[in-house]
Amino acid sequence: MEEVKQVxxxxxxxxxxxxxxxxxxxxxxxxxxxxxxxxxxGYKGKIFPVNPRREVVQGLKSYRKILDIEEDVDLAVIIVPxxxxxxxxxxxxxxxxxxxxxxxAGFGEADEYGKQLQERIMEFARRSRIIICGPNTAGLANxxxxxxxxxxxxxxxIPGNVAFVSQSGALMTAMYGIFREKDIGLSYxxxxxxxxxxxLSECIMYLVNDKNTRVIAAFIEGxxxxxxxxxxxxxxxxxxxxxxxxxVGKTRAxxxxxxxxxxxxxxSDAVYNAVFKQKGIIRVEDIDxxxxxxxxxxxxxxxxxxxxxxxxISQSGGLASLMxxxxxxxxxxxxxxxxxxxxxxxxxxxxxxxxSLRNPADVRIGGTTAAMLPRVxxxxxxxxxxxxxxxxxxxxxxxDEDAQTASTxxxxxxxxxxxxxxxxxxxxxxxPGSDLDAQPYRILEKGGVPIFYNLKSCxxxxxxxxxxxxxxxxxxxxxxxT
Amino acid sequence: MKAxxxxxxxxxxxxxxxxxxxxxxIAKGDIATSPEEAVxxxxxxxxxxxxxxxxxxxxxxxxxxxxxxxxxxxxDLVNCYHEIIDxxxxxxxxxxxxxxxxxxxxxxxxxxxxxxxxxxxxxxxxLFGLGGIFVEVLKDISLRVPPITxxxxxxxxxxxxxxxxxxxxxxxxxxxIEAVIDVLLKVSRLSVDLKDIVLEMDLNPIxxxxxxxxxKVVDARLITL
Numbered sequence: 130m131e132e133v134k135q136v137x138x139x140x141x142x143x144x145x146x147x148x149x150x151x152x153x154x155x156x157x158x159x160x161x162x163x164x165x166x167x168x169x170x171g172y173k174g175k176i177f178p179v180n181p182r183r184e185v186v187q188g189l190k191s192y193r194k195i196l197d198i199e200e201d202v203d204l205a206v207i208i209v210p211x212x213x214x215x216x217x218x219x220x221x222x223x224x225x226x227x228x229x230x231x232x233x234a235g236f237g238e239a240d241e242y243g244k245q246l247q248e249r250i251m252e253f254a255r256r257s258r259i260i261i262c263g264p265n266t267a268g269l270a271n272x273x274x275x276x277x278x279x280x281x282x283x284x285x286x287i288p289g290n291v292a293f294v295s296q297s298g299a300l301m302t303a304m305y306g307i308f309r310e311k312d313i314g315l316s317y318x319x320x321x322x323x324x325x326x327x328x329l330s331e332c333i334m335y336l337v338n339d340k341n342t343r344v345i346a347a348f349i350e351g352x353x354x355x356x357x358x359x360x361x362x363x364x365x366x367x368x369x370x371x372x373x374x375x376x377v378g379k380t381r382a383x384x385x386x387x388x389x390x391x392x393x394x395x396x397s398d399a400v401y402n403a404v405f406k407q408k409g410i411i412r413v414e415d416i417d418x419x420x421x422x423x424x425x426x427x428x429x430x431x432x433x434x435x436x437x438x439x440x441x442i443s444q445s446g447g448l449a450s451l452m453x454x455x456x457x458x459x460x461x462x463x464x465x466x467x468x469x470x471x472x473x474x475x476x477x478x479x480x481x482x483x484x485s486l487r488n489p490a491d492v493r494i495g496g497t498t499a500a501m502l503p504r505v506x507x508x509x510x511x512x513x514x515x516x517x518x519x520x521x522x523x524x525x526x527x528x529d530e531d532a533q534t535a536s537t538x539x540x541x542x543x544x545x546x547x548x549x550x551x552x553x554x555x556x557x558x559x560x561p562g563s564d565l566d567a568q569p570y571r572i573l574e575k576g577g578v579p580i581f582y583n584l585k586s587c588x589x590x591x592x593x594x595x596x597x598x599x600x601x602x603x604x605x606x607x608x609x610x611t
Numbered sequence: 612m613k614a615x616x617x618x619x620x621x622x623x624x625x626x627x628x629x630x631x632x633x634x635x636x637i638a639k640g641d642i643a644t645s646p647e648e649a650v651x652x653x654x655x656x657x658x659x660x661x662x663x664x665x666x667x668x669x670x671x672x673x674x675x676x677x678x679x680x681x682x683x684x685x686x687d688l689v690n691c692y693h694e695i696i697d698x699x700x701x702x703x704x705x706x707x708x709x710x711x712x713x714x715x716x717x718x719x720x721x722x723x724x725x726x727x728x729x730x731x732x733x734x735x736x737x738l739f740g741l742g743g744i745f746v747e748v749l750k751d752i753s754l755r756v757p758p759i760t761x762x763x764x765x766x767x768x769x770x771x772x773x774x775x776x777x778x779x780x781x782x783x784x785x786x787x788i789e790a791v792i793d794v795l796l797k798v799s800r801l802s803v804d805l806k807d808i809v810l811e812m813d814l815n816p817i818x819x820x821x822x823x824x825x826x827k828v829v830d831a832r833l834i835t836l
Contacts, residue, residue, distance in 0.1 A: 400733055400736055400754055403754035403755055407755050407756060
């Protein structure tokens, strides 16, 4: 095993008070994009473009060299061809720069020369103690401090409680788009690149200690420093910050040389799985499940379900049956309605129950109108068998008619601590020219009610929520005993 | 991490020494290097006994025909002793033979395996499974990284598909699951303390008796760096 690296303070990387952009320019994905994003999103610190061929870049004075900057530089972002990177790093050391992001690609992931260069960067990091993110990173963003150090982040980010750290740069950008579309607020976005120095585990540790971050999502190819990762996972459990991972690479490790049964029985992905299970880390299998899981945790992390019982109120009988089947497959617990709940519901003539209801409860369109829904949901909220409630809708999620239902759900959700989520199966693209934010599905998204469109990934996400809650309770109890 | 080439397979006695130090229960028995010694040991622990040839080169004792169960008398024991030594020599003429283990015959129980192996990323990992075909064919195992808590140990046991066999089904009695938890926790302690020494370990099988009757290691193999 490798030696345990001490956890370093990454403040200069993530919250710099001054930033130099070496290679800043008027055009080019990163050379123009990073400076533009700092200006556009209102970074409060000092910005120093460095470009020997220009006097001014995007309206700011440009410096010939980083050493020409009179003031202190906390962070340097390097966007120059790979052959110049080491020279720039040496200048950064002379200047007293604390942290560096190397955007430039063509290192460990590329040819032999690139690998050699990366070795030298690693050597430089050890010697200089400068914190280095990258190379070959898509950059990072600290949303609360308006520090957007990547090429593209639009529309403007919404500050929130989710941090996403990725070993794939392209995926960081892609996931930003999806999170933004669903109004999932973010604290940090981090692309770790080739991890010549700063590694994913260190980033997770930083995020566990970050006050704005409540939910940590990660795209993992492999871990370098497992000790920091395990410590971060323990601390995250104690603080109640769920870690959700999408890990790729299920190949078996070479176990051929093993001398015991034990040694030959398993591959490395199985060990990852075991570690995730042991530390309450939520493993998801694809992008949809990642997004839905992040969403459910982001919105419900402070109102976790007190038990396992799921109550479903459905607008459609068909969807009710489909949900029941999926819940069964996933091991979700659908308790029967209590006699009292049943009595309250079957006496509501609008529901057309004809005397009997089950869970999922098919209350038809009559039971999900803005007028009826508060009355229908009340018995479910009172019924202790249910710890989490689902409203399952099948009418169009656009148009004026269901906007009131959506607003009503937002109101109901505010009046109870019991977590409520919505699954909406139906049309979602409104008529051309209509106000997007007035659409029912958007009312829910903006109202902070978890709304899902995919039954399976939604139910998987809810299962993760229930399992995590249970696991954490057990963990806290057992850590008290030992 | 050192290469496997530098590793060493501990003798039965060395292995038993380490396991006892951690309070891991082992079936009664001792190594004999002559038929006379074997008789003496059998008299001490009482018949019936189990005989098996102990050799670092012989992992699968059944394949090599060097295992005799339920040996009931002294004359049986002497005959079996010679037979399995011959079998061992035939199976692998270059096998170094530490001796013949004369062990108490445990009558009733479910076989489980507990082991340690080393993962490149996570270091020592603890493995649990039901013995025999359950691990070898079905790979029905659970893993955890030490140190483990009691809760982890419980979850490890419940996680395998064969858990129902330990719980007892169709009239079979429930196994002593508490005893398995105890072994797992002790193995966890061992693996943390000796993480720079122990490369791999097999406690295979451990025979788990019915509820409150304990679990005993019947065969052990430790590989050190």
